[in-house]
Amino acid sequence: MDPQAYLLPLCVGLTLLGVFATILTWQFSKRRGKVVQVIGLTLLPVGLYLSGLLLIVWNFVAAVVGWVTSVAFTPMIWAGVGFLGLAVLLWVIGGILVARRTNRALKATSPAAAGRPAKEATPKSVSGPGQQAAPKGAATGDPEMDEIEELLRRRGIE
Incomplete structure (x- = not known):
C-alpha cells in the first residue's frame, strides 16, 4: 500500500485536532502568544505533507522501526x-x-546556623600612598567588597 494513501488522512486528522486545540486555547487562555504557537503546530502536518517532507519522515521512521524489530529484540x-x-x-x-x-x-x-552574628565587625583600614595594603581578610572600606570577601571566605575561597 502506498504511504500517500494514509498520510493525507492522517494529516487532515492532525490538522483538525490542531484546530480544536486552537479553539480551546483561544477560549481558555488569555495569552495570545500561546494561540499563535498552537496555530503554527496546527499547520505543521499540512506543510510537511504538501512539501513532501512527510514521506521522508515516514520512510525514516519505517527504517528505524525495521531496524529495531530485526536487531534490538x-x-x-x-x-x-x-x-x-x-x-x-x-x-x-x-x-x-x-x-x-x-x-x-x-x-x-553558615554563621546564622551556628548562632553567630551574620557579619562580624572588622576594623576598616584605608591604605594611602605611603601605607601598605590591608592584609588578606581585612576590610577594604567598601561595604560591598567586604560583603563579597566575607562570602568567599565562608565558602573557603580566598
Whole structure:
C-alpha cells in the first residue's frame, strides 16, 4: 500500500485536532502568544505533507522501526540497554545526593546556623600612598567588597 494513501488522512486528522486545540486555547487562555504557537503546530502536518517532507519522515521512521524489530529484540542488546539506563539513573541520583549534602554542609557552616552574628565587625583600614595594603581578610572600606570577601571566605575561597 502506498504511504500517500494514509498520510493525507492522517494529516487532515492532525490538522483538525490542531484546530480544536486552537479553539480551546483561544477560549481558555488569555495569552495570545500561546494561540499563535498552537496555530503554527496546527499547520505543521499540512506543510510537511504538501512539501513532501512527510514521506521522508515516514520512510525514516519505517527504517528505524525495521531496524529495531530485526536487531534490538535480542536479550544481549536489551541487557545492554538496561545497564545503560541504570547507569544514567544512578548518575542522576548521585548528583542529587551530592547537591543535597553540599547544601546541608553549607547551611551547617553558615554563621546564622551556628548562632553567630551574620557579619562580624572588622576594623576598616584605608591604605594611602605611603601605607601598605590591608592584609588578606581585612576590610577594604567598601561595604560591598567586604560583603563579597566575607562570602568567599565562608565558602573557603580566598
